[in-house]
Amino acid sequence: MxxxxxxxxxxxxxxxxxxxxxxxxxxxxxxxxxxxxxxxxxxxxxxxxxxxxxxxxxxxxxxxxxxxxxxxxxxxxxxxxxxxxxxxxxxxxxxxxxxxxxxxxxxxxxxxxxxxxxxxxxxxxxxxxSGLGPEPLDEGFGAEYLMEAIGGRRAQVKPLLLDQKVIGGVGNIYVDESLFDARIHPRRKANTLSRAEWEAIARAIRENITAGIEHRGTTFSLYRDVLGCKGSHQDHLRVFMRQGKPCPGDCGGKVVREKLSGRATYLCPACQDEDGPGGDGRLELE
Ligand SMILES: [Zn+2]
CATH class of the missing domain: 3.20.190.10 (MutM-like, N-terminal)
Structure with a gap:
């Protein structure tokens, strides 16, 4: 959508x-x-x-x-x-x-x-x-905000980022792309992420949203602008709808599609380690 x-x-x-x-x-x-x-x-x-x-x-x-x-x-x-x-x-x-x-x-x-x-x-x-979270391109959005809003949550990071009360306007395409760019597995628990990881996520969201706007949106089938034209951001996606294709990172692996909280989710399991850096992602940094 x-x-x-x-x-x-x-x-x-x-x-x-x-x-x-x-x-x-x-x-x-x-x-x-x-x-x-x-x-x-x-x-x-x-x-x-x-x-x-x-x-x-x-x-x-x-x-x-x-x-x-x-x-x-x-x-x-x-x-x-x-x-x-x-x-x-x-x-x-x-x-x-x-x-x-x-x-x-x-x-x-x-x-x-x-x-x-x-x-x-x-x-x-x-x-x-009144209940919507900040816009990702607004001043108030960044790692500090994300850590304060959801950094203590034990829930998986992807569904939290999709929550419109947390960030306004970001959905499935741009979240999957941002988590790939930040090299964060979508199932990581929010309270296991380091400050550097939150900074990478915030930066990736801003960059992906900015690129999506520059390319006038992503069209897989139905989206059109007011003049009936397709967007072109689908030509720039790295993992979304690219299951089975080579990972654009240098890992030599392939992009996979999984279900997470009922949503199709695209990621590279080699680049986005479910256990976090050093395999300690399941420890809670509290
Ligand atoms: Zn990879």
């Missing part, structure tokens, strides 16, 4: 392409798209207002309206937001159409149907995001 770099790309496209446009009409085609308010009120409150800006918080896309409302979208697995023209009109899996001035339309489509939308005032918007 779209993670921070993919949603960031869509957000920047919307800023460039539709900020300042008026929404002349909104058509909710799948009522259960809208979590809040009712689909009828959603349509009524959007019609005739202008898009003032687009922003992002974690994996949430926020279309700011000049009425003071914010249209918040969670683009789940197959969520796409496409501008017609220049994109050719899509004809399947449509959930919402925003008719803009100048005969342009924004189509929200999702083949998986999981995408959700809410129209929130500023108070509800703040409340919605």
């Amino acid at each position: 779209p993670e921070l770099p993919e949603v960031e790309t869509i957000k920047e496209d919307l800023r460039e392409l539709v900020a300042g446009s008026e929404i002349e009409r909104a058509e909710v085609l799948v009522p259960n798209l809208v979590e809040q308010p009712s689909p009828e009120e959603f349509e009524r409150r959007i019609e005739g207002v202008s898009i003032s800006d687009a922003t992002r918080r974690a994996k949430n896309l926020i279309v700011e309206l000049d009425s003071g409302d914010a249209l918040v979208l969670q683009l789940k697995i197959g969520g796409q937001f496409l501008l017609v023209p220049p994109v050719q009109e899509p004809n399947s899996a449509l959930m919402l159409v925003l008719h803009l001035d100048g005969n342009r339309r924004l189509f929200l489509r999702d083949e998986t149907g999981y995408t959700r939308a809410s129209l929130l005032d500023q108070t509800d918007l703040e409340a919605r995001f």
